[in-house]
Amino acid sequence: MRILVALGGNALLKRGEPMTHARQRANVAKAAAVMARVIEAGHDLVITHGNGPQVGLLALQSAAGPKASAQPLDVLDAESEGMIGYLIERELRSRLPGREIATLLTQVRVDGADPSFAAPTKPIGPTYSESAARELAAANDWTIAPDGHGWRRVVASPEPVEVLEARAIGLLLAEGVIAICAGGGGIPVVRQVNGWLTGIEGVIDKDASSALLAQHVGADLLILATDVEGLFEAFGTPRQRLIPTVRAHDLTLDDLPAGSMRPKAKAAADFVRATGRSAVIGALDDVEALAEGARGTRFLP
Known part of the structure; x- marks a missing residue:
């Protein structure tokens, strides 16, 4: 079975x-150990990953230097994609001697007029108290929003339109290469009227890009691995209950948080609706069981 596993940025840096x-x-070593077991079970694997905590930290480091040397978010996306991809690839190579593994910087085309540029929702970087977040927002011209028990910087998260390296990734898979790609949702680029590509400030949702890429590479299953066991009814209350299955066409997103579980549920449902195959959301440590349909929340046609 060909499986695309999307590792959440919060699963790699909890x-x-x-x-x-x-x-x-x-954390990467633990994730790689799980991935290696899935590969050893005979599955073809495509690995994507998030970068929310990491790209936010890189942005803080960039802003701490001379103003003229500060890097835009698309460049920081590329840096985080290379950094995390390298760590995953190194750990996998140690566990799978003789297997071909490649990390591919991946550009993803977005629409420069995407409404998210006017309404940022993607959390990046560390979590702060509300007062600290407001001080940093005023000093750095950030947009901030609640995230879990704290506050974080939020940035534009445009919808992915096209994975530009999708064909190259397909060629790698056809040769039996384990591909690590579309990290952090990919590097956001827009195509100008003359056909030239330019980077744009934003962080694409990793789950949306993963769902699109999973379609392109003919994945049989999309696994969205995160730091919780799946979708819950009444999450965070004494009445919380894991939802084991969801019919993709019946899904409503209104009750899910905009910056965390909502994009995962939307991506899973989009993949299922487009392909008639299945997707699952669950904990990174449970990936083997997620592949077997034994854990997590499974999205069905």
């Missing part, structure tokens, strides 16, 4: 953990 290289490396 909420509340120190944003250190050692912690991220340890």
Whole structure:
């Protein structure tokens, strides 16, 4: 079975953990061990990953230097894609000697008129108290929003229109290469009227890009791996209950948080509606069981 596994940025750098290289490396090692077992079970794997915590940290580091050297978000997206892809690839190569693995910087075309540029929703970087977030927002001209128990910077998250390296990724898969690609949702670019590509400030939702790429590469299953076990009814209350299955055509998104579970549910439903195949949302540690249909929330036609 060909499976596209989208690793959440918060699964690789968990909420509340120190944003250190050692912690991220340890989490990547755990993720790679799970991925390796799925590959050893005979599945073809395409791996994508988020970058919300990481790209936000890179943005803080960039802003701390001389103003003229500050990098735009599309360049920081590329940096985070290379950084996280390298860590995943290194860990997988150690566990799968003899297998071909490639990390591919991936550009994703978006619409420069996408409404998200006027209404940012994508959380990036560390979590702050409300007062600290408001101070930073005033000092740095940020947009901020609640995220879980804290506040974070939010940026534009335009809809992906086209994965520009989709054909190249397909060629890698045809040769048996494990592809790590579309990291952080890919690098957002727009096509000008003369056909030239230019980068644009934003962070594409990783799950939306993964759903689109999964269609392009003919994935049999889309797994959206995160830091929770799936979709819950009455989440965060004593009445919370895991929802084991969802019919994609019956899904309503209004009750799901805009910056976290809503884009995952939308991406899963979009993939199922477009392909007639299935998708599942669940915990990173459960990926083997997610592939077997034993855990998580499964989206069905």
